Structure formats: C-alpha cells, structure tokens
Amino acid sequence: MQEMEINLTVNKKKYTLKVPVNITLLDVIRERLHLTGTKEGCGKGECGACTILFNGRSANSCLILAPQADGAEITTIEGIGSVEHLHPLQKAFVEEGAIQCGFCTPGMIMSSLYLLKENPHPTEEEIREGLSGNLCRCTGYAKIIKAVEKASKEND
C-alpha cells in the first residue's frame, strides 16, 4: 500500500505523519493522534459525529482522504475547551441537559461553533439549519437548540 508523508496542524500543534493514502482524516485523528473525541457514526457524511473545523470551516472528517488533509489547519473538540475550562458552548450543553449518551455531542458542538462564528445571533430556524448535518438519536434536538441559543447570548 502506498504511504505518504503529511503535515498537519491539529489544535495548534504541528504533526508530521506517514500514513497510507487510503485512510480518512478521521482515522488519522482517532487512531494516529489518539484524539478520540471526534466520533465515527455513519462514515458517509450523514450523521455529523465526525465534524471538525478544516481550514476554518466545518467538515465531515470521515469524507476527507488523509493525503487531502496535508497542510491543513484542523480543530477538533479537544481544541476548544478542557474539563477545567469548558468552552461556553460546552458549558451551555451541560447546563441545558443537551447531552444524553453523548455520542453526537462533539459533532454538535463543532457545528455550533462554526455556526456562531458565521452568525453570532442565529434564530431558532437558523440553528436548526446550522445543525442539519448532525443527527442525535437521544435528545429530540430541543435541548440542543436551547443550548446553542444560550451560548449565543454570550456573544452579546
């Protein structure tokens, strides 16, 4: 199998890795960098559990070939807050009870992060649209939307 050297910046840290060309960025993030906050659900762009920021825009890391990520600037859920210092979005998700099993949460937060960057004060409809690429089997979405609304108020 052909291998290739790629350079990545993940959560502001630089990496040089030798990877097979037929794996995805999601595989690199989880299995090579051991950043397991980013989840694999469907593996085909439908559930959003693998959402990251790729050069500043939200993307499904399960659909990006590892060699295509060469030179990219990537942010994963690990890069936006820590247990001691939760990001306002993470705090709002906890406070609003927007997390049940938690599998969708990292992806939801990355999509919300991107949404609030583009549109600091979204309406409920805009939040729904902003999260339309993220599925949740547990919560029924209402609490997630509340949490994003709450976090958006911190943008005031």
Next chain:
Amino acid sequence: MNKFDYYRANTIEEAIQYLDEFDKDIKIIAAGTDLVVRLKQNMVKEKHILDISRIRELKGIYREDGKIHILPLTTHSEILESEEVKKYATVLREACSTIGSPQIRNRGTLGGNVANASPAGDSISALFAEEAKLKLLSSEGERVISIEDFFTGPGKTVLKTNEMLVDIFMPEMTEKEIGFFKKLGQRNALAIAVVNVSVKLGRGEEKNKMDKAVVAFGAVAPTVVRGERVEKALISESLDSPEKLRYIAQLAWREVSPISDVRASLKYRQDMSINLLYEGLLELYKNNWKG
C-alpha cells in the same frame, strides 16, 4: 476502502499529464464528498486517484463579457457567499443553498456535483435553467458544450477518460429575468432530492407575457430533462391567473417519466414535479407581475 495510488496535481497542466499517463485507470477527486463514499464501498474500479483540489486556477468566481464563470472547484458555500452569484445566477444560488448540510456545502464543489452526473444533482437542474456551458479540456484540446449535452445517463457523461471539467459559465441574469429552484426531499437536509424543478423566465414587453422560459426537472428521468411543452406554453400564453399557471404546470405530466425507485413511486414523483412547478410559478406571479 479500495486500494489505490494517490497523485496530486498542482496545475491544470500537471493534471492533464497524469490523466494521459494513466488513461482509463485514473479517477479525479475534488472534495471527495461523493467519491470517498464510493471508495469506501469499493465501488471505484480505477487504481489511481488524482487529487485536483489544490489547483488554484480551478477555483473562483468572475464575470466577463456578460457571463458569470464559476470554476469547478468552487464550493457550494463559496457560491452562496458570492455577491455576483446573488445578483446574476439566482437560480443556481437557490439550488446550492439546499445541498446536503453545512459540512457538505463547505467541502462539496460545483464541478463535483456536475461531473458526478446524478439525475438528482441539485446544481444540475439549476444550471440547465441558467443555460450554462461547460469547458472540457484534455491533451487533445478544449471543447465547450452546453450543459444539456453533457449527460448520457445516471452517473454517465460525455467526458473522456483523459478529459476534465475546467470551467462552468452562464449568461448573467438580466433585470428582466427571474427564476426559482424548488426541491422536495424526504428530509430537508441531507436528502438527495426526490424531485427538483428549476425555472428561468424572461419578462416580455406586454403585461403577463414572457419572451423566454427555461424549465428543467431533476430526478424524474435518467438525466435532468427540459420541460419543452411547459416552456412553449409559458411563452405563448398570457400568464394572467393562478388557473392559467396550474394548467401550464399540468403540461409537465408528459415530460416527466420518473424513475420509480424506493425513494418515491412514479406517480408521486410526477405529481410532486407538477406541484413544485406550480408553486414556484405562482410565487413568481404574485411577487412580480400580478394585478
């Protein structure tokens, strides 16, 4: 995932060289939102993958001689953010806004949507309505063809194995021109359209009259199709009432010969195409020339 060798082209010239070198056994990847799914399902027979995503000359939007050019690597999100598109290619803009999810729009490219040749490709029916042309390039030279001549079946195009799509351009919509894109999916986001309809109309001198009409239906036939009967009626009739618009929309019945699959039965797709067309025409009528 399929095994393959990976090549990266940084210029159009390099890409063309790779295409020639591995003729018939090389597949282009742009963002990969379609192709990676197929690679994972081992549905790609080519052993060489050519990454064109870094070719700067293939990205961007510009106007020239009354045409708006949207280069193939431009993403759906970039199209939605463009002031030029907002003004001069409104039907395409509406179509791109319905594609997938924010994540898919941030990555997926217009060229990938076109070259993928899905009968449900949302940008494709809009590009029919926009009367778009495509520029194809290979080592043998370039050719420009109308979007309608590009598709030969589901997933099939006239693109030769050593050829690539290098430009997508269309006449700028004028002040007299209006249009819409409408789609009906199972869910709003992430659903590949059950059916979609794109329309561009040019208003005539007389009240209630059009001097131009382009109508295209997606996901009802093996390729996107033009609605010629509807177009003729939109020009010959006086569009003076909702009833008239309803009558004209019904003419689409003969033009849509749906593929009946699990996503929607034949009759349902026909009815939906007609309804979407009527709904869109009625909105244009109310907002533009009623009373």
